[in-house]
Amino acid sequence: MxxxxxxxxxxxxxxxxxxxxxxxxxxxxxxxxxxxxxxxxxxxxxxxxxxxxxxxxxxxxxxxxxxxxxxxxxxxxxxxxxxxxxxxxxxxxxxxxxxxxxxxxxxxxxxxxxxxxxxxxxxxxxxxxxxxxxxxxxxxxxxxxxxxxxxxxxxxxKVLVRSTLRNLSRESEQLSEEQKSTRHELSLLTHHTDKRKKSSVRGFLKEMQEQVTELDRASSQLSREKRLVYDSVYLDAIREARRLLTEGLILNPECGMLHLELVKLEANAADFFNSRILHRANSASAHLDALSDRVDSSTQNAEGATARKKVKRMAKVDNEDNATFMAGVTEDVPFVASGGAFRLVVEAVTERFASDPLILNSLNAILSSVPHLSDDSILSVLNEKVKKLDQTKPSPDENKVLCQSAKFDEQMALSDRIAQLNEAVLNGGIGEALSLWDSWYTQTDPNHNNPKESFRFVDPSIPESVSLLRTRLLLCTVDHCQTGDATSADSPRYSLSVSTDINDFVCRTRRWLDQLATSRWGKTSPDFWFEYVEFERKSGDCTRIPSVQWRASKTLTPEAYSRFTHLLNSTLDNN
Structure with a gap:
């Protein structure tokens, strides 16, 4: 020390x-x-x-x-x-x-x-x-x-824009100094060299002229980057913000705040694409022809010819800038600029939170702030849903009675399912009980053919739900223990096959528990984490117990975590 x-x-x-x-x-x-x-x-x-x-x-x-x-x-x-x-x-x-x-x-x-x-x-x-x-x-x-x-x-x-412009200005100053020195040397060699020596320095003069051309090209490229730095930086920022919000929604699909933030982001993205990118995506040739016709109709003298050349040169520079910028744009610019992505997100939020008046009211406020992106049909549907929810909203006493009755009904349904599982074990064995569980809580998504677990939406504060969780873990453990005993008498390579089956069982169960940990089970239920620890101790890997306890410490609320530590300490005392 x-x-x-x-x-x-x-x-x-x-x-x-x-x-x-x-x-x-x-x-x-x-x-x-x-x-x-x-x-x-x-x-x-x-x-x-x-x-x-x-x-x-x-x-x-x-x-x-x-x-x-x-x-x-x-x-x-x-x-x-x-x-x-x-x-x-x-x-x-x-x-x-x-x-x-x-x-x-x-x-x-x-x-x-x-x-x-x-x-x-x-x-x-x-x-x-x-x-x-x-x-x-x-x-x-x-x-x-x-x-x-x-x-x-x-x-x-803002920081990226400032630092990028600072670096580009520094490079531009260095290029301007090189241009001045190179042009000065070229003028000296061109005007102050003896005629008899010009033939000997002709190759050097050609190299100097090529160097001046390269410096001019680099200077124009820096100028183009300066003009494009704002749009490119803000476009990258919108992409990064969209990536963060979508990843947050993958981990927290029930969070209405993240859905509303994504709606706001898509509204900002639509305005940005409409004002800064849409005109770059359009064809520049029509713009060039319109400007040339305008100049031809307004000026017919020598000054008009000079103006036409200047307009064509500026249009050419704009076309080059647009081509350089659009080479890095992968989005569907007209779709985003017209508010298509914004409307898709609004429709998804409206369908997902159709029974949540707070989210719908917040969404209505966002839509009213961007009327140029909102359709009348979306606003009318949203207003109708809000009115229906306001009309059907019960009083506080009625709401309390409804919540109590709904919780009682859920308790009775869960108790009935526990009884059905026990009856299935007695009549048809553990395999039939597990099939019955899958018919309740595991559905297959027709679009992706992936199992969709619905047990994560069960209220973990109900004691019967915790009993159902314990029953599921016990059934899986006993089923795979019986599979190992049956295989030991028949297969000459039973040890390898049994270890493979057990590893598959542990991985599947652990994956299922990890899915539950991302729901309110992981945040509010100390019994869930206690069962997770017991599963690792009895059937899984004992070395993973500290990591499970650490996840519980950072996931559970303080009151729930104190209950979790009490359960662990009581288990140690009993042992």
């Missing part, structure tokens, strides 16, 4: 030397600074890590940084800023990285690190942090997907 602490302190020796050299701190303050850092480093080396220790260290480093800047203002000295402040900033970044690594389940830790990187101007680090945060918390907090899409669409876009 002491070696690690002293090594970390030695890394800050250079900045302390420069602080003493500039007399920003006196000897007593320098000693206090080193003592504080040593104290914080020792607190970070404890066996039980705490967020408070990292927060205290970060607060101390921020206070040191502010104090250094105040002392610089007092003495008006700007020397060695990079050598003093850069190690402090690197230390802050290191502390935040360790904090996010050790406390991945806390979203506030990730958000603070993202905010720090924004303040420091590390926007590529912000992008990587968003990706990592979505990998960890994408299933538990759908709002993160909307926040990441908003960052890519607004803040990151």
């Amino acid at each position: 002491a070696e690690v602490v002293e090594r970390n302190l030695e890394s800050s020796a250079a900045e302390v030397i420069y602080v003493k050299k500039l007399k920003l701190f006196n000897d007593r303050e320098v000693n206090e600074l080193i003592r504080k850092r040593r104290q914080h480093e020792y607190s970070l080396q404890k066996r039980n890590k705490r967020v408070l220790d990292y927060d205290a260290y970060i607060s101390t480093e921020l206070a040191i940084l502010r104090l250094l800047r105040l002392r610089r203002q007092q003495i008006d000295d700007r020397r060695h800023v990079d050598k003093i402040e850069r190690p402090i900033i690197q230390r802050l970044v290191r502390l935040h990285q360790q904090l996010c690594y050790r406390f991945q389940s806390r979203i506030d830790v990730w958000m603070r690190f993202i905010q720090v990187c924004k303040i420091l101007g590390r926007h590529m680090s912000v992008v990587r942090l968003w990706n990592r945060c979505l990998q960890v918390h994408g299933r538990t907090d759908p709002r993160l997907w909307a926040a990441a899409a908003s960052y890519h669409l607004h803040e990151h876009t």
Whole structure:
């Protein structure tokens, strides 16, 4: 522990030397600074890590940084800023990285690190942090997907535009300097060379002229990139935001907020394509002919001829810009610009949340803000659904009674299904019981031929649903144990076949449990995670139990997680 602490302190020796050299701190303050850092480093080396220790260290480093800047203002000295402040900033970044690594389940830790990187101007680090945060918390907090899409669409876009224009301006200045020097050398060789020596430098003159032509072409290419940088960056931002929202909807298909954010994004994309890209996709020849006819009708003299040449040259440049830009556009531009994608998303949201008045009212507000993209038919259908829901909306007392009766009916239905499974086991065996389960909760999608699991929509707060889950896991385990016993007497290679069957059973069951973990089972049911742990302990892989417990810690609500730990502790006490 002491070696690690002293090594970390030695890394800050250079900045302390420069602080003493500039007399920003006196000897007593320098000693206090080193003592504080040593104290914080020792607190970070404890066996039980705490967020408070990292927060205290970060607060101390921020206070040191502010104090250094105040002392610089007092003495008006700007020397060695990079050598003093850069190690402090690197230390802050290191502390935040360790904090996010050790406390991945806390979203506030990730958000603070993202905010720090924004303040420091590390926007590529912000992008990587968003990706990592979505990998960890994408299933538990759908709002993160909307926040990441908003960052890519607004803040990151502005940063990319500024940095791209800055780089292009720097390259343009270098090219202009090269053009000036090359043209100057060419003029000297052309006008100030003796006639007897011109034949000997003719090849060199030709090379210089080709070099000037290449520089002019590169300069025009840079100018074209400057003109296209806004549209290309915003187009990439729309694509990235759409990708994030669709991935969030795949993991959280029941989140209405993400559906509404996707509707807003498609409305913005339709306006952007209509104003910035649609005219590029159209044929430029008609535009050129119209401009030429306009100039021919208005001017007939020499000035008109000059204007025609200028218009043709500008049209040619526009055509080249449009061709360069449209080479990277893969979307159906007329369809998106006319609002086709927007209307498809609106129809999908209307069908999916037909019984949710809050989502429908929010969707109606969005459609009223973009009347040029909304059809009267969509608005009329949406208004009718909202009116029907308002008319059929029960009073609070009636709603409470209906909820209680619906929950009671669901409890009775689940109890009846448990009884049917037990009866099927007694009459036809475990195979018939599993077939009965599949007829209830496993349907095949006719479009994709994939099994669609509907048990994930069962309310996990009902005790009978947890009993049904236990019954399913018990039936699967007993069925495959019986299959292994039956195979052992017949097959000469029974050990290999049995191990293969058991591995397939474990993989299928684990895949089914992972699907349930992405629903409200994983967020609200501690019994589900307890059964997951018991399945890995009895039939699966014991080495996966810590990872399952970690997933439960970051997925469950605090109250549900305390119940989960109580179940685990009671199991250990019984054993």
